[in-house]
Amino acid sequence: MSASGLSTARLGRMREVLTGHVTRGDVPGLVAMVARRGEVHVEAVGTREAGGEGGPMRRDAIFRIASVTKQITAVAAMILVEECRLRLDDPVDDLLPELAGRRVLRRPDGPLDDTVPALRPITLRDLLAYRLGIGAVLAAPGEYPIQRAMDEAGLSPGPRAAEIGPDEWLKRLGALPLIHQPGEKWMYHTGSDVLGVLMARATGRPLEEFLRERLFEPLGMKDTGFHVPAGKLDRLPAGYSPDPATGALVLADDPRDSRWARPPAFPSAGGGLVSTADDLLAFCTMMLNKGMLNKGRHGGERILSRPSVELMTTDQLTEQQKAENTVFFGGASGWGLGINVVTRRDDLANVPGRFGWTGGTGTCVYTDPAEELIGILLTQRYMTSPTPPAVFRDFWTCAYQVIDD
Structure with missing residues (x-):
């Protein structure tokens, strides 16, 4: 066991499970990251396009993060x-x-x-x-x-x-x-x-300009924005949507002619950003630190106050409002200010106080203050319902089973 409390042997199990999803064709490729107490474990599995085109998946791949955008713009x-x-x-x-x-x-x-x-x-x-x-x-x-x-x-x-x-x-x-x-x-x-x-x-400024000055640059999120610049397009994996009848992956966004290759007419604060695992790790680390930047690199500078982060990550909904939306909350979570918040432990990964969200283009990012754990899963397979796909569920099972203290 390392000082972070992550089991090396069990991290190997995580790679086996995620590789299985790629081998079976559930996803062409993915980037998975688990971070705890300063230790970061990354798996880049599969390829950037189905059939092996585009080369192997890379840690610095730039993904369409869809609704993972919401927690960033809420900050x-x-x-x-x-x-x-x-x-x-x-x-x-x-x-x-x-x-x-x-x-x-x-x-x-x-x-x-x-x-x-x-x-x-x-x-x-x-x-x-x-x-x-x-x-x-x-x-x-x-x-x-x-x-x-x-x-x-x-x-x-x-x-x-x-x-x-x-x-x-x-x-x-x-x-x-x-x-x-x-x-x-x-x-x-x-x-x-x-x-x-x-x-x-x-x-009085374009949204991306404000985000870049107040969030992306201070956090070192150099690859996050509302489009992928021309010089970075080789890092954008293809996006796929499952065929409703057969489940086969159908190309939904070709990186050679991507709609994310140019600034959008409408920069969606609800789902328009692209980002990388490391950029999202920087954001989540700030949230785990209650609004403070990485102390080792930035000397304790703050993005938000601790009370603001605590307010954002406190459930704001009534029991009735949650009961009317069980497809989103499943009886074990609610909604803070721009972010999903776990309220009841009914699964391995559902730790009360854990917060984050998923994105319809196949992304999932959560931060767990109780376990000091950050989990990031970025895939190319678009979701077809609010129910998490098997690769999501297995990733979170693996992320929590590696805890060894």
Whole structure:
């Protein structure tokens, strides 16, 4: 056993299990990282493209991290809260007038013109806690009028970002009624994308510019952004989506003609970033250190205060709100400010206080303060449901079974 409390023999088991997923064709390749008490163990397995094309997977591969983006942009919002440039419980109307004077559907499946006035304005807390009143509709495609309207407007969550700018995106969102009253229900995703527009307007700068100055550069996240520069495209693996009928992997994003090869029209604060395992490790280490940068390299400089990190990683939802979203929370977790928080131990990896999230392009990043453990899994296989695929579940089992103290 090392000083970190990680078993060398059991780390070998993790490699065997992950290699098995690649050998069986579940994923073409992956990068897995487990870090504890200063020790970092990395596995780069498989290839960057199916069939062995593109060469072997590399530790510095740049992945589309999808909704793992959410915890990063939530930290950026809390920076603005600490500077008193934004306030958690102030209405967002001044900066986002498109969302002022909201109308709310009488019932979620009702016609778009059957509405009542919103009982109160939307706040920053609503955006971070996903209780602004609109988000992903968990119903069969096209079942609800509001769902169809969101699809037609390019506002529905998914791997395809809207090909419109932030102002037009928010204008389209403001033209639709809310599905629920602000604060009433938890609805996934949309709050983060609104948050990105809010931060850009609050700072008077493009979102990526603000993120780079206040997060990416201080943390040394040199490969994180909303697109992959031309000189780094050889490190972008292909992205694949499973065929619903056969399960075979179908190319969804070719690195030679990737939509991530150019800056997006809409930089999605809910799912638009690309990053590497080492960049994400730097972010997670800061969160594990309660907002402080790596003391050895940065002399104790802070990104956030300890109280802000503790607030972000505290469950903000009611029991009813969680019960209505068991597909996301499974009865053992909730939602903080922009991040999933484990509340009950019902599995090997479900340690109360553990926080993080998964991304629909096949990524999963969690930090566990109780065990001082960071786990990062980056794959190329897009998810088709909120239920974690087997490679995710096996990675987390392996990450926790290596603990040897």
